Amino acid sequence: MANRSPLQALSTLLRSDPISYLKQDRPLYYEKYQKDDDKYGYSLRTLAHCEPFFQYCFEEYFKIQLTGIENIPSTGSGILVGNHSGMLPIDAVMMTMAMCKLHPSPRRVRYLITNFFLKVPGLSNWMQETGQVRATLENATNLINEGELIGIYPEGIRGVSKTFQHRYRLIDFNPGFVKLAITHQIPIIPISTLGGDEIFINVKNLNSVARLVKMPFFPVTQVFPWLPFPLMFLPLPVQWQIKIHKPIHLNIDPSQAHNRHLILKIAREIQYTIQKDLNEMYAKRKSLINN
Amino acid sequence: MSKFTHTQKEFIRQTLNTPNLFDFDLKTYVKAQAFLGFFYHNWFKVNFINLDHISPDKPCLIVGNTSSIIPWPALMFSYAAMNQLGRRVNIAYDLDSFEDERICTLAREIGFVPFSNDNLKKLFSQNEIVIVFPEAKQAINKPLSMTNRLYSFDWTLTLPAIEHGVNIYPLTTVGCDESSPTYFNLNELAEYLDIPSFPITPFFPWLPFPFNFLALPKKWQMKIGRNIDYSDKPKNDKNAIQETAKWVSFMLEGDIQSEINRILRMR
Numbered sequence: 001m002a003n004r005s006p007l008q009a010l011s012t013l014l015r016s017d018p019i020s021y022l023k024q025d026r027p028l029y030y031e032k033y034q035k036d037d038d039k040y041g042y043s044l045r046t047l048a049h050c051e052p053f054f055q056y057c058f059e060e061y062f063k064i065q066l067t068g069i070e071n072i073p074s075t076g077s078g079i080l081v082g083n084h085s086g087m088l089p090i091d092a093v094m095m096t097m098a099m100c101k102l103h104p105s106p107r108r109v110r111y112l113i114t115n116f117f118l119k120v121p122g123l124s125n126w127m128q129e130t131g132q133v134r135a136t137l138e139n140a141t142n143l144i145n146e147g148e149l150i151g152i153y154p155e156g157i158r159g160v161s162k163t164f165q166h167r168y169r170l171i172d173f174n175p176g177f178v179k180l181a182i183t184h185q186i187p188i189i190p191i192s193t194l195g196g197d198e199i200f201i202n203v204k205n206l207n208s209v210a211r212l213v214k215m216p217f218f219p220v221t222q223v224f225p226w227l228p229f230p231l232m233f234l235p236l237p238v239q240w241q242i243k244i245h246k247p248i249h250l251n252i253d254p255s256q257a258h259n260r261h262l263i264l265k266i267a268r269e270i271q272y273t274i275q276k277d278l279n280e281m282y283a284k285r286k287s288l289i290n291n
Numbered sequence: 292m293s294k295f296t297h298t299q300k301e302f303i304r305q306t307l308n309t310p311n312l313f314d315f316d317l318k319t320y321v322k323a324q325a326f327l328g329f330f331y332h333n334w335f336k337v338n339f340i341n342l343d344h345i346s347p348d349k350p351c352l353i354v355g356n357t358s359s360i361i362p363w364p365a366l367m368f369s370y371a372a373m374n375q376l377g378r379r380v381n382i383a384y385d386l387d388s389f390e391d392e393r394i395c396t397l398a399r400e401i402g403f404v405p406f407s408n409d410n411l412k413k414l415f416s417q418n419e420i421v422i423v424f425p426e427a428k429q430a431i432n433k434p435l436s437m438t439n440r441l442y443s444f445d446w447t448l449t450l451p452a453i454e455h456g457v458n459i460y461p462l463t464t465v466g467c468d469e470s471s472p473t474y475f476n477l478n479e480l481a482e483y484l485d486i487p488s489f490p491i492t493p494f495f496p497w498l499p500f501p502f503n504f505l506a507l508p509k510k511w512q513m514k515i516g517r518n519i520d521y522s523d524k525p526k527n528d529k530n531a532i533q534e535t536a537k538w539v540s541f542m543l544e545g546d547i548q549s550e551i552n553r554i555l556r557m558r
Contacts (some may be wrong), residue, residue: 168440169552272545279440279548 009056018048026051029106040139042108046129051100057090058097061237062195065291066098068244074105077144077186078247079177080151083170083274084159085196087219088233089113092151094240095191096131099149110143111151116216144184152177154267161205161217167197168278175260175267178250183257187247190270192277195240198288200224238288241281245273295321301377309417313410315379316400323401327370335363335470335506339371340514344460347376350415352452353422353515354543355462356441356551358433359471361504364464365422367513369402372420381414383423383448411451422462423448425540432476432490438468439555441548446533446540453526453536459519461543463550465558466511512554516546 015021022044023030033044058064072078085091092111100106112135118124133139135152143150153159154173162169181188200221210218223232248270256262285291296303306317331337345351357364362382369380383406389395404410406423414421424430425444433442452459473490481489489496494503521539525531 166552166556169555170549171552171556172549268545268549269542271549272541275545275548276443276541280443282440283437283442 004056004060006056006061009053009060012052012056013050015049015052018051019045022048022051026100026106029100032106033108040110040131040133041125041128042131043129046126047131050130051097054093054097055101058094058101061235062094062199062240063237063290064094064098064195064240064242066102066242066244068246069098069102070104071244071246072099072103072107072149072189073187073247074103074107075147077147077184078149079181079186079188080109080149080191081173081177081188081270081274082151082153082191082193083168083196083278084153084155085162085167085193086235087160087200087202087221087224089153089160090199090235091193091196092132092153094193094242095151098242107149109149109151111153112140114157114216116157140180141184144180144186152180154271157216161202161219162197163202163204164197168194168282170271170275170278173267173271175263178263178266178270179257181250182252182263183254185250185254187249188270189247190245190274192243192245192274192281193240194242194278194281194285195238198238199235201236239291241285241291243277243281245277295324299373299377302373302379305377306379309379309419312413313381313404314396314399315402319397319400320402324370324373327366328374330363331367331370331374334508335367335466335511336508337367337371337511337513339375340512342371342375342515344515344518345372345376345378345420346458347378348418349458350418350455351420351458351460352411352415352449353380353420353460353462354444354449354540354547355422355424356426356430356464356467356547357424358430358438358468359506360431361506362424363471363506364462364467364513365424366401367464367511368422368462371513378420381419381421383411383421385428406448408451412455415452415455415457421452425449425543428487432473432488433468434476435472435474438472439465439551441544441551444540444544446537449540449543450532450536453521453532453539456526459521459539459543461516461519461546461550463514463516463547463554464511465513465551465554466509467506470506470509470511472507514550514554516550519543519546 036044096109099109108131111132113127113132114135117127118134140150154177155171156174158171202219202221204220206218206220223234355364365382372378372380380402381404382402384403386395386403386405411421425448426442427445429442473492475491477489493507494505519539519542521535524535526535
């Protein structure tokens with residue numbers, strides 16, 4: 001599988017029978033999710049279609065160095081919390097790929113996404129079929145009760161729209177995820193991702209244009225509005241580093257879930273942990289492309 | 292001097308009433324404060340926010356970020372506290388790093404104090420303000436890529452304050468990193484000359500002696516953050532105090548970094 005060319009990777013998107021390949025490559029994952037009876041529209045076939053291509057991105061293009069995959073629990077629910085980076089939420093895709101390939105018992109991650117993605121014509125179905133769910137409290141509660149792993153980026157859309165000079169500077173976390181963790185007594189797993197903010201060099205956000213075309217933000221990057229369609233999403237091949245922390249079991253009584261002060265404090269502590277990690281990894285990193 | 296005695300009565304009264312343990316010299320300070328005032332008002336044009344968070348008669352520890360060889364943020368804070376609160380600031384610093392006796396004496400006379408657990412406790416028991424920079428020596432020559440990004444804090448510096456139970460405030464300084472940029476560090480030359488580092492800055496090796504330590508005239512913003520509340524943390528034995536100190540220093544680092552991020556986004 002190693003040393004594939006980009007063309008080979010692209011050709012995997014055209015496979016007519018992707019599930020048989022998935023069965024062969026990721027048997028554990030296939031066994032777990034072959035039943036295909038998800039009420040949020042998860043479809044194993046769609047995932048199998050694009051899985052080899054994104055695995056190519058994971059291994060060859062971004063050359064991700066990942067530590068601590070064993071910290072993600074194999075059973076039971078949990079909340080993955082990370083710093084949002086990259087224009088397109090590529091970090092979410094990469095975490096899904098890591099869970100699919102590197103974890104001892106592969107699992108899917110249900111990311112809670114904003115309404116905007118569900119309004120884009122071609123994208124909305126694909127997003128839901130690969131496991132993403134609209135971010136509402138009801139959906140999150142249902143998923144946690146089903147024992148699924150959910151992923152939240154508490155910075156929200158402001159996190160991905162950071163300009164290049166503000167890269168790896170966290171925006172204050174929305175504390176909703178702590179409330180979820182306390183009410184359902186599930187662990188929080190902080191994830192820090194370095195590299196995602198440099199794949200697109202966001203020079204400026206054109207807010208007036210964004211309002212006009214009804215996008216959450218309209219960036220000007222090295223490729224974005226200039227190049228023709230598929231090329232305008234072509235990221236730079238920066239090497240990524242992902243660090244997954246040990247799960248944090250809060251052990252707080254569920255009656256405290258409405259204690260706003262406490263929730264904010266915990267959210268802030270998790271934010272500071274991730275920021276500290278990013279600062280350290282950023283200072284240690286020697287090269288953008290090859291470490 | 293006469294103008295100073297007229298305007299800063301409160302400062303002089305406080306200084307004369309407290310016992311002088313570390314060679315603080317009012318005459319030298321008055322001479323120095325004219326320079327500091329020039330830097331504060333005209334050179335850096337410091338915009339100081341929330342200085343009134345500090346209570347006028349309680350001891351407290353201020354923790355800040357820095358990036359220059361001369362601790363400009365400490366001097367600017369010292370000037371602001373003198374000017375607006377009428378209080379003396381003790382700058383806890385590793386004075387062993389000054390090899391020259393004259394510089395060391397000057398530093399002690401304008402309020403520098405050698406850092407040690409005992410010294411800080413003595414100062415806290417006299418209701419003094421102490422400022423520390425827990426990024427330690429690595430922050431002195433921050434490379435350009437690390438501007439406005441903190442190195443991890445040395446948690447042991449908050450220990451005396453926690454043992455004594457005084458208030459701890461984060462002090463965010465934005466502008467200091469840009470006003471003293473280090474383009475690169477000549478480590479080989481520094482080893483050869485037996486000095487800690489040899490940075491190349493806009494001024495450093497080029498200008499004659501006192502001017503090569505100058506900083507660029509960049510507008511500064513300084514902000515005192517909210518008091519770190521550690522009253523509910525355990526403080527009964529040594530290990531518990533250390534854990535609390537680690538937590539407090541972690542929170543201080545996060546507070547300062549997030550405040551820097553916020554200010555940079557607004558700018």
